[in-house]
Amino acid sequence: MARLKIGVLISGRGSNLQALIDAAADPGYPAEIVLVLSDRPEAAGLERAARAGIAHQAIPHPSREAFAAAANAALRQSGAELVALAGYMRILDSDFVAAWRDRLINIHPSLLPAFPGLHPQRQALAAGVRFSGCTVHFVRAEVDTGPIIAQAVVPVRADDDEERLSARILTVEHRLYPMAVRLFAEGRLEVREDRVVVAGATAPGASLLNPSEALASRGG
Ligand code: GRF
Numbered sequence: 001m002a003r004l005k006i007g008v009l010i011s012g013r014g015s016n017l018q019a020l021i022d023a024a025a026d027p028g029y030p031a032e033i034v035l036v037l038s039d040r041p042e043a044a045g046l047e048r049a050a051r052a053g054i055a056h057q058a059i060p061h062p063s064r065e066a067f068a069a070a071a072n073a074a075l076r077q078s079g080a081e082l083v084a085l086a087g088y089m090r091i092l093d094s095d096f097v098a099a100w101r102d103r104l105i106n107i108h109p110s111l112l113p114a115f116p117g118l119h120p121q122r123q124a125l126a127a128g129v130r131f132s133g134c135t136v137h138f139v140r141a142e143v144d145t146g147p148i149i150a151q152a153v154v155p156v157r158a159d160d161d162e163e164r165l166s167a168r169i170l171t172v173e174h175r176l177y178p179m180a181v182r183l184f185a186e187g188r189l190e191v192r193e194d195r196v197v198v199a200g201a202t203a204p205g206a207s208l209l210n211p212s213e214a215l216a217s218r219g220g
Contacts, residue, residue: 004031004185007080009071009088010038014045015170016086016107016177021052023178030185035078037071039090068093082184085139086177094141102191104139105184107177109169111135111151116144121166130156130210132165134173136180138191147196149189150180155210 003024008017017036024032036049041058049056055078059070067090075083085092085106097104110120112135115127124132133153140146152172156165183189188199 005034006082007035007075010045011089019174068096
């Protein structure tokens, strides 16, 4: 089986990169990571790539255009067919985004289009929403926009702070990103009028209430 070649862009810890590395360790998984790039040489994610024997490179501190040109050249050289942003914290050059249109994906820890940009978990708590979660989407030029591939819902608890909510969302990110990459690799995603159609997709049947109905049935 020819596996889809993916390049991963990171800036830091790289736990989502690790989730993809772990998924790809299964020979039955339809994608493999061929290159990891970071804009920060100290990114812990580079160590993860090294441990997994994956080619990796830091492209430190140039301008946005210079990073895009160097990243694009390295990705083309590696044979990457899909680029996954995994905690890549800089705004990407618009020419890079255009060059990889519909082959460039991102994961964001909120239910987009709610709470784009920095600190989405903090934004969710400040807004008082009862559910947040994470989104995998194709990347467009504007930050955290683009056709949505998959989402996961995480209930907000009354005693949540930013750290606790972030940790619970992150656990689900690690399931969602490998699943979304799998769907892409299996050729099941089609972008139609800037929305994603997933071949053979089924939505879960259950609904979730927060607070749960048990509270109301106790008579308050
Ligand atoms: C994740 O929450 C991801 O959704 C966001 O940045 C964070 C990166 O974490 N874009 P990690 O580097 O993958 O651990």
